Amino acid sequence: MTLFQIRIIAEIVIVFKLAVGLVGVRKWKQLTRPLRLLDVYILFGIAISIVEGVMAFNNIRNLWVIHLNRVVELFFYSCIYFLWRPGKRYGQFLWSAYFVYLIIWIIGKFTFEPFYYFDVYSGSVSQIIQIGFGGWLLYTISQEHSLEWNKDYRFLVVSGIILYAVAVFFITISFNIMLTLPRPLMRTIWMSNSFFQAILYIFFLRGFLCKMPVPSK
Numbered sequence: 001m002t003l004f005q006i007r008i009i010a011e012i013v014i015v016f017k018l019a020v021g022l023v024g025v026r027k028w029k030q031l032t033r034p035l036r037l038l039d040v041y042i043l044f045g046i047a048i049s050i051v052e053g054v055m056a057f058n059n060i061r062n063l064w065v066i067h068l069n070r071v072v073e074l075f076f077y078s079c080i081y082f083l084w085r086p087g088k089r090y091g092q093f094l095w096s097a098y099f100v101y102l103i104i105w106i107i108g109k110f111t112f113e114p115f116y117y118f119d120v121y122s123g124s125v126s127q128i129i130q131i132g133f134g135g136w137l138l139y140t141i142s143q144e145h146s147l148e149w150n151k152d153y154r155f156l157v158v159s160g161i162i163l164y165a166v167a168v169f170f171i172t173i174s175f176n177i178m179l180t181l182p183r184p185l186m187r188t189i190w191m192s193n194s195f196f197q198a199i200l201y202i203f204f205l206r207g208f209l210c211k212m213p214v215p216s217k
Helices: 003-026 031-057 063-083 086-111 120-142 155-171 184-207
Strands: none
Touching: 003 031, 003 063, 003 120, 003 184, 031 063, 031 155, 063 086, 063 120, 063 155, 086 120, 120 155
């Protein structure tokens, strides 16, 4: 895969993400608090993607942007999970896990995972938290007798987060191995992230289009 092809795919995905974010903006008054947070994160993520792309195109190191974005991403997802929490214990465990991740992230910047390396270890921890607590939440939601999974925005959003975290987890932990592969193959594997992002945002879009209860003021 050539750099030109990678750039085209990345730009298409960014445009799609922007479209999903604008749907959220359009439906802002009807969205619940967790979905409003999700839309804010989507718009933030678009800005980050543009910064990453511009830096990469100009051969400027951009791994530090990925490191910072990972902290913000997990914070937003944790807030969303917390607002849909099934109980007090869930919330306590969730924020404890986030702060453990934050400690690992901070220590890593000064030791085993500085900004000029890919965040293989702390990134994997972030994805494990998303998968673990997302699975817990998803199981609780699935126990509701009136659940229609294709119409429940909670189920759709959490499912998308879990599926993406699982896919990216394998890319993250194998990043150092990918560096030893031929450059075209490495680019192809890395760009699969864009494909998984597109799937994630399809779930987000479907969640935004679900029927909403009247949001709290």
